[in-house]
Amino acid sequence: MTLSRRNVLKAGAAAAALPLLGTKAFAQTEPLKVGFMLIGTPNDNGWNYGHATGAKFMKDTLGDLVAEPTIVENVPEGPDCERVLRELAQSGHKLIFATSFGYGDYVIKVAQQFPDVKFEHATGYQRSDNVATYNARFHEGRAVCGTIAGHLSKTGKAGYIGSFPIPEVVMGINAFVLAARKVNPEFTITPVYISTWNDPAKEADADRAMIDQGIDIIAQHTDGPAALQVAEERGIVGGFGQGADMAAFAPKAQLTSIIDHWGPTYVQSAQAVIDGTWTSADRWPGLKEGEVQIGPYNESIPADVVAAAEAVKNGQIDGSFNIFTGPINDHTGAEKVAAGVTLTDAELLSMDWYVEGVNPPA
Amino acid sequence: MSPELIIAIIVTVVGASTPILIAALGELVVERSGVLNLGVExxxxxxxxTAFVVxxxxxxxxxxxxxxAAAGLGTSLIFGFLTLSLSANQTATGLALTIFGTGFSALAGQGYSARPVTLLGPLFPSELATHxxxxxxxxxxxxxxxxxxxVVAIWWFLKKTRAGLILRAVGENDLSAxxxxxxxIGVRYLAVMFGGAMAGIAGACFPLLLTPQWAERMTAGRGWIAVALVVFASWRPFRLLAGAYLFGLVMTMELYAKAGGGPLSVVPSELWAALPYLATVAVLVLISIRRDASTNAPACLGKPFLPSN
Structure with missing residues (x-):
């Protein structure tokens, strides 16, 4: 078929008629096409790398049931992502993952126009009949890291490099310091927000600024290994990999890492679309489901500390331990959560206060 | 504030300022020859x-x-060919060069993001730096x-040498020159190539001086700060030195103020973050008030050279 305007129009009309034919029979003969929209590139060794790895895991697990996943990189959180979503939907993708918070409004808008396409929005909160949301309980991993920090820190002071003070980041800081203070009640943490997800030189300088002022543990919520490299160079107690194992950058300083493992959730969603059982939902799995994993422990960590970290990890897996169970005081010392009460998911997702032990940003 | 902390801050400021200073020095020479290259980033x-891979x-x-330096020079030749040989619009070409450099470096850097390297060590033996x-x-x-x-070499070149005089003449009045x-065109080519080499070295500072890794867009806008600094410094090398270290100081102090509490947080970190912009506004106002020869902007800046007209 030559690419004349008339033929393109015909093809468009045929595509528009497809939903009327019913998708189930279609899906059984053709491999499912799955699209992924990333805000950066898989080369970041962090967030986007995690999603691209998850896409590959899905393909490897489901084999011929799915086509080679389509990954669109560097899609900004703005009107352009609407175009990308629409193109993915028009080119036969029946399941589309939008993997950044700011895509939310556009996903909802495009999803209305493609009722037979399933959309899933990472870290989002808006759902509809064909839009689901999913996230990972990274803060469970933070609690494990905080436990190690509480044991190993000599100064009792940690630094935390954040991007922006959004609930997901605040939640991580709070989980970290709550866990550390269960070991060392004097433990404090200073968050430094650098207003960017990707400026390695600024991350490194923020880390230098904190180390020069007495911290000996560093944690970060930005995507790269810059802070760990400074920790290695300065020889402080250490830090934690974020999103992926970063031991290659800091073999001594990386105490352990929080690894995002999106693969299983992508397999589950794709399988549900193939089976015709997909429904809109909000999924927020964590350590228990294996979506958040703890990387290898540095061999310099004493066995009793590893055991304590494992206890926190296993407690969160079997449900016997929740880091956000009261009593919890806010940073002024006033009680915020009563003893025995556990914060709900909704309260976590709107968290805008710091627990005791956090030096709130000036 | 302890002396150790002050020294630590100075060391960080010097690191943060160096790439901006090197890139801006190159751009200063380019602009003195009458060419505006916005492709620094x-x-x-x-x-x-290039530095990372090597x-x-x-x-x-x-x-x-x-x-x-060679890679930066090679990239600048694209700009030189388009704007000098073909008289293309310098602003548009410079912007295109930045977009090209961003994309090219991302492409060339595929597969290098998870690889660590080591920083360039101190120049002098460590015995000298014990105290x-x-x-x-x-x-x-x-x-x-x-x-x-x-900084000194460029000042000396522009002020004291015959070649520097010719370069300035080309920038001030291309038809007379x-x-x-x-x-x-020949002089401007040389200036653009020098600017490209300096920008390349400034880029090398990121994996070699600041953070030993490759990350896409790791310069994070500092090339634009360098371009702005040239105006800030009214095209003079020693003012440029002061400006680059001032920018490095406020960028660093913002982080130390956030991290430190105590005496450093007397000045809110937001004020530190705003200072470079306030300083730029202040300098631009000063330049406008003194509307005599001291504004120093090369008269032919950004204008294509078309001798037949």
Whole structure:
């Protein structure tokens, strides 16, 4: 078929008629096409790398049931992502993952126009009949890291490099310091927000600024290994990999890492679309489901500390331990959560206060 | 504030200022010849990935700096050919060069993002830098001293040499320079190539001086700060030195104020973050008030040279 305007129009009309034919029979003969929209590139060794790895895991697990996943990189959180979503939907993708918070409004808008396409929005909160949301309980991993920090820190002071003070980041800081203070009640943490997800030189300088002022543990919520490299160079107690194992950058300083493992959730969603059982939902799995994993422990960590970290990890897996169970005081010392009460998911997702032990940003 | 902390801050400020200073010095020479190259950010990224790959493959930091300079120079020739030989619009071409450099470095850097390298070590033997005071003077890598030497060298070149005079003449009045027999295009080519090499070295500072890794867009806008600094410094090398260190100081102090509490947080970190912009506004106002020759902007800046007209 030559690419004349008339033929393109015909093809468009045929595509528009497809939903009327019913998708189930279609899906059984053709491999499912799955699209992924990333805000950066898989080369970041962090967030986007995690999603691209998850896409590959899905393909490897489901084999011929799915086509080679389509990954669109560097899609900004703005009107352009609407175009990308629409193109993915028009080119036969029946399941589309939008993997950044700011895509939310556009996903909802495009999803209305493609009722037979399933959309899933990472870290989002808006759902509809064909839009689901999913996230990972990274803060469970933070609690494990905080436990190690509480044991190993000599100064009792940690630094935390954040991007922006959004609930997901605040939640991580709070989980970290709550866990550390269960070991060392004097433990404090200073968050430094650098207003960017990707400026390695600024991350490194923020880390230098904190180390020069007495911290000996560093944690970060930005995507790269810059802070760990400074920790290695300065020889402080250490830090934690974020999103992926970063031991290659800091073999001594990386105490352990929080690894995002999106693969299983992508397999589950794709399988549900193939089976015709997909429904809109909000999924927020964590350590228990294996979506958040703890990387290898540095061999310099004493066995009793590893055991304590494992206890926190296993407690969160079997449900016997929740880091956000009261009593919890806010940073002024006033009680915020009563003893025995556990914060709900909704309260976590709107968290805008710091627990005791956090030096709130000036 | 303890002396140790002050020294630590100075060391961080010097690191943060150096790439901006090197890139801005190159752009200063380019603009003095009458050419506005907005591609600094892109050339820096090409320099950064070149330096990273060379260090990763050979472990030789000085070779990395050299090849980063060559890569920046090569990238600048694209700009030179389009704007000087073909008289294309300099603003648009410069912007395109930045977009090109960003994309090219990302492409060339595929597969290098999870690879660590080592920083360039201090130039002087560590015995010289044992005492904290000496560390402030002798504790840096060669890139820092290179930047400072280039400030003096460029000042001397522009002010004291015949070649510098010709370069300034080309930037101030290209037709006059042409009519007394100087090759305007040739001089501008040399200036653009020098600017490209300096931007390449400035890019090399990122993996070699600041954070030993490759990350896409790792220069994070510092090329644009360099372009702005040239105006801020009213095209003078020593003002540029002061401006680059001032920008480095406020960028660093913002982080120390956030991290420190105590005496440093007397000045809110938001004010530190706003200071470079306030300072730029203040300088622009000063330049406008003194509307005499001291504004110093090259008269032919950004204008294509078309001798037939």
């Amino acid at each position: 892109g050339m820096m990224l090409v320099g950064a990935i 260090v990763f493959l050979t472990g030789n930091h000085y070779l990395a700096i050299l090849l980063a 904290p005071i000496w560390r402030v003077l002798f504790g840096y890598s060669a890139l820092v001293y290179f930047a400072l030497i280039m 042409h009519s007394i027999g100087y090759s305007v």
